[in-house]
Amino acid sequence: MTPHADPQTGAAVKAADRAHVFHSWSAQGLIDPLAVAGAEGAYFWDYDGNRYLDFTSGLVYTNIGYQHPKVVAAIQEQAGRLATFAPAFAVQARSEAARLIAERTPGDLDRIFFTNGGAEAVEHAIRMARLHTGRPKVMSAYRSYHGGTATAINITGDPRRWASDSGTAGVVHFWGPFPYRSAFYAADEDQECARALAHLEETIAFEGPGTVAAIILETIPGTAGIMVPPPGYLAGVREICDRHGIVLVFDEVMAGFGRTGRWFAAEHFGVVPDLMTFAKGVNSGYVPLGGVAISDRIAATFERRPYPGGLTYSGHPLACAAAVATIEAMEEEKVVENAAALGETVVGPALRALAERHPSVGEVRGTGMFWALDLVRDRATREPLVPYNASGEANAPMAAFAAACKRGGLWPFVNMNRTHVVPPCNITEAELKEGFAALDAALSVADEHTV
Numbered sequence: 001m002t003p004h005a006d007p008q009t010g011a012a013v014k015a016a017d018r019a020h021v022f023h024s025w026s027a028q029g030l031i032d033p034l035a036v037a038g039a040e041g042a043y044f045w046d047y048d049g050n051r052y053l054d055f056t057s058g059l060v061y062t063n064i065g066y067q068h069p070k071v072v073a074a075i076q077e078q079a080g081r082l083a084t085f086a087p088a089f090a091v092q093a094r095s096e097a098a099r100l101i102a103e104r105t106p107g108d109l110d111r112i113f114f115t116n117g118g119a120e121a122v123e124h125a126i127r128m129a130r131l132h133t134g135r136p137k138v139m140s141a142y143r144s145y146h147g148g149t150a151t152a153i154n155i156t157g158d159p160r161r162w163a164s165d166s167g168t169a170g171v172v173h174f175w176g177p178f179p180y181r182s183a184f185y186a187a188d189e190d191q192e193c194a195r196a197l198a199h200l201e202e203t204i205a206f207e208g209p210g211t212v213a214a215i216i217l218e219t220i221p222g223t224a225g226i227m228v229p230p231p232g233y234l235a236g237v238r239e240i241c242d243r244h245g246i247v248l249v250f251d252e253v254m255a256g257f258g259r260t261g262r263w264f265a266a267e268h269f270g271v272v273p274d275l276m277t278f279a280k281g282v283n284s285g286y287v288p289l290g291g292v293a294i295s296d297r298i299a300a301t302f303e304r305r306p307y308p309g310g311l312t313y314s315g316h317p318l319a320c321a322a323a324v325a326t327i328e329a330m331e332e333e334k335v336v337e338n339a340a341a342l343g344e345t346v347v348g349p350a351l352r353a354l355a356e357r358h359p360s361v362g363e364v365r366g367t368g369m370f371w372a373l374d375l376v377r378d379r380a381t382r383e384p385l386v387p388y389n390a391s392g393e394a395n396a397p398m399a400a401f402a403a404a405c406k407r408g409g410l411w412p413f414v415n416m417n418r419t420h421v422v423p424p425c426n427i428t429e430a431e432l433k434e435g436f437a438a439l440d441a442a443l444s445v446a447d448e449h450t451v
Helices: 007-020 069-081 092-104 118-133 150-155 159-164 189-207 233-244 296-301 317-332 335-357 392-407 429-447
Strands: 036-040 043-046 051-054 111-115 137-141 171-174 212-218 247-251 275-278 290-294 361-367 370-378 413-415 418-421
Touching: 051 429, 069 317, 092 111, 092 290, 092 317, 111 118, 118 137, 118 150, 118 212, 118 247, 118 275, 118 290, 118 296, 137 150, 137 189, 150 159, 171 189, 189 212, 189 233, 212 233, 233 247, 317 335, 335 361, 335 370, 335 429, 370 392, 392 413, 392 418, 392 429, 418 429
Parallel strands: 137 171, 137 212, 212 247, 247 275
Antiparallel strands: 036 043, 043 051, 111 290, 275 290, 361 370, 370 418, 413 418
């Protein structure tokens, strides 16, 4: 679809937004939301006729792009047949979505508890783990994001936790592996892995192994920086959990459903968790949906004992129909294979080439359609381009970089000192190259702030 200018409508949309919409994670008087007129595939556009290539996939969820005709048609068809129904009943769309998801989850994660999104999935996974073990504590990494609801925000490691951290949620944070910015003074990946596992083991020992219900990890951390864990780390965590009777939870809300070039990121490491959360890419966000994939061992706990949790819209028929259509379209169109192939042959090489040309790029990391550029002031010292959790004038270099991307027709995913490259998983090579050209120009702006 070709965008056309309609500034009068755009002004009305913006005025209503500013008068009545309360936006998340924002100081309401300091934001200026773009009024979006439409979207299709990997692009969206505003009412002034400006079109942007979306390197954010919304919030890393439009894995099959905007307005996929098969998913739109499935939602329309389901709305005509059975628009909604209570969760206690067996409904075709819900049953089929659960079956298709269970076929793709690793190991015996064959029972699906549906939620309305990722944060709720994390809430229920932790509840299940605590009830299964009878233990109170949950452990999670500092570099993590698990959601904005009460338990999920306390489990989160990044600064969005601070304002809501009660200090009484039974959460213990630890350092996960990150060789580029090692907390363990490691010289290489092997040393980083060994020291990170030793740190986790020691933290558990000091907390008391018998008090820890679960360890939750983003299989590949997303918003925190797309740090692919070193070989052996997740297997080591699995062994620690098994030894101490701790439930291992993988958060695949962002990494799942093709984002990393596999259906789930856990497949890269050959490790099966006890519980796995998902959302976002399960139906590309067309209708809110998330869930927990549950192992046989955890499911058995609630075979004769009621699970004390549920949601009015759990497994909503419209959302589940969208999930069925999304998964089927991804299979038919080989979307997961596309993400894997272009990630290896196009994205990785192109980003590494940009790093060679631009001194502001400290490290390139990622897989599939899940990449990050760590931007720095000084490559030698690895000083970030902006300070941790910077705002206002301190964040000016990243703000200037983001503005340059947008001027070039690219909508970037920017977080702290990083820009993430997370386009739809069915993006084409030509579209990627268009985005990299805009990214190349914008990095020249970031280069102006290096030493």
